Amino acid sequence: ASEDKKEHVQEFKLDPDSELRFEVESKGEKVFLILKAGFAEVFGTELVKGKQYEFTAGAKIAVFSWQGCTVELKGKTDVSYVARETPMVIYCNCHAALEDMRCDAEKENKRGPIAMLVGPCDVGKSTVCRILLNYAVRMGRRPLFVDLDVGQGQISVPGTIGALLIERPASLDEGFSQEAPLVYNFGHKTPQLNSTLFNMLFTQLANSVKEKIETNKKTKASGVIINTCGWVKGEGYKHLIQAAKAFEVDVILVLDQERLYNELVRDMPNFIKVVFLPKSGGVVERSQSARAESRDQRIREYFYGTPKNSAYPHSFDIKWSEIKIFKIGGPALPDSCLPLGMKAEDHLTKVVALTPNPGMLHHLLAVSYATKEDEELILSHVAGFVCVTNIDTERQILTLLSPQPKPLPNNLLVLSELQFMDSH
Numbered sequence: 133a134s135e136d137k138k139e140h141v142q143e144f145k146l147d148p149d150s151e152l153r154f155e156v157e158s159k160g161e162k163v164f165l166i167l168k169a170g171f172a173e174v175f176g177t178e179l180v181k182g183k184q185y186e187f188t189a190g191a192k193i194a195v196f197s198w199q200g201c202t203v204e205l206k207g208k209t210d211v212s213y214v215a216r217e218t219p220m221v222i223y224c225n226c227h228a229a230l231e232d233m234r235c236d237a238e239k240e241n242k243r244g245p246i247a248m249l250v251g252p253c254d255v256g257k258s259t260v261c262r263i264l265l266n267y268a269v270r271m272g273r274r275p276l277f278v279d280l281d282v283g284q285g286q287i288s289v290p291g292t293i294g295a296l297l298i299e300r301p302a303s304l305d306e307g308f309s310q311e312a313p314l315v316y317n318f319g320h321k322t323p324q325l326n327s328t329l330f331n332m333l334f335t336q337l338a339n340s341v342k343e344k345i346e347t348n349k350k351t352k353a354s355g356v357i358i359n360t361c362g363w364v365k366g367e368g369y370k371h372l373i374q375a376a377k378a379f380e381v382d383v384i385l386v387l388d389q390e391r392l393y394n395e396l397v398r399d400m401p402n403f404i405k406v407v408f409l410p411k412s413g414g415v416v417e418r419s420q421s422a423r424a425e426s427r428d429q430r431i432r433e434y435f436y437g438t439p440k441n442s443a444y445p446h447s448f449d450i451k452w453s454e455i456k457i458f459k460i461g462g463p464a465l466p467d468s469c470l471p472l473g474m475k476a477e478d479h480l481t482k483v484v485a486l487t488p489n490p491g492m493l494h495h496l497l498a499v500s501y502a503t504k505e506d507e508e509l510i511l512s513h514v515a516g517f518v519c520v521t522n523i524d525t526e527r528q529i530l531t532l533l534s535p536q537p538k539p540l541p542n543n544l545l546v547l548s549e550l551q552f553m554d555s556h
């Protein structure tokens with residue numbers, strides 16, 4: 133056994149400007165990372181020398197060093213190698229350019245840079261956002277992070293878009309601290325499923341972000357970093373253009389795809405800088421099932437926390453009469469069946485009242501801040517999410533899993549397409 137253990141301790145010496153990449157694949161496996169000497173960072177978060185960092189299944193990590201370092205990995209990794217070619221210098225220059233804009237903004241009490249990351253799936257958009265935000269916060273900035281990636285978002289649960297004020301670097305295992313994020317419920321895993329609603333929501337989020345940025349001088353100068361989803365063709369491309377307008381972006385960073393870069397250069401007004409960035413060779417492509425797995429993991433963490441920081445959700449019964457459940461978007465009808473003057477798209481943003489039914493089992497419900505049962509239910513941000521774990525049709529009672537104890541902050545709930553099987 134001791135032999136076995138020895139085998140699983142690896143030491144790596146990194147030259148300046150190189151990175152150690154590793155992946156943990158097997159379920160239940162744990163890998164520990166320790167910085168022995170020198171300086172190193174993981175996606176822009178500095179490592180503390182001697183501290184043991186833990187990674188579990190699904191982790192795909194790069195330990196980068198500007199100055200050179202020695203690190204140790206304990207445990208079974210599925211992949212581990214040192215890469216000398218990385219785009220980190222380019223990302224760092226990108227940060228420096230944003231930082232210049234922040235300095236100018238600060239002097240003139242103007243708004244700092246609003247930068248949007250775009251590109252197809254699996255090119256490292258979220259990772260570059262994280263690096264840029266970490267570098268900004270390490271320089272004493274307080275930027276806003278906006279996430280429009282409804283499928284693999286980093287704020288709240290999947291199926292949402294939102295904004296988060298970044299006040300400290302991301303922790304290696306838990307990402308950015310989720311204090312008081314501003315969250316809107318979209319309710320689907322991909323924007324394709326309701327383009328009209330998606331458009332309405334990010335426009336609403338953009339308005340809230342513009343207001344928010346004016347209330348805090350430090351954040352105003354720090355600006356905003358916006359992550360987007362990998363849908364960059366057809367309607368998806370239109371969304372990017374509309375989002376750029378809605379958020380009044382100054383800079384668009386295009387990862388990896390030259391075609392997309394050229395389209396944006398062609399279609400964007402001249403005052404918006406469009407910059408091409410290469411993707412890192414370390415970015416790992418994820419399969420459909422890996423994406424589903426990571427969505428599931430995010431929802432589990434929403435209720436139960438992380439291994440290091442576990443949370444204890446509440447489970448309680450609620451009478452059907454105590455709440456009202458809605459869904460956004462009625463069934464799509466062909467034009468010939470619609471009342472005169474109504475367009476098929478109108479159905480996509482229809483607020484439909486629902487009676488609790490067995491089909492809701494395992495679904496997430498957004499707890500809305502809306503006060504009226506109309507369009508407000510679409511455009512209000514949400515307090516959080518509960519999950520339906522049982523439906524008793526006879527007694528007309530729902531059992532909910534909730535991060536907060538009873539009572540719910542509001543009795544108006546909106547059904548999400550996303551589901552979670554509580555296996556605890």
Ligand code: ADP
Pocket residue numbers: 153154191192193194252253254255256257258259260362412413414415416417
């Ligand atoms: P996108 O947002 O474009 O879908 P991500 O930023 O989520 O892509 O990156 C995909 C995966 O690749 C993530 O699991 C991330 O941790 C991993 N990754 C990113 N950069 C590197 C790198 N340099 N080395 C190893 N893994 C990386």
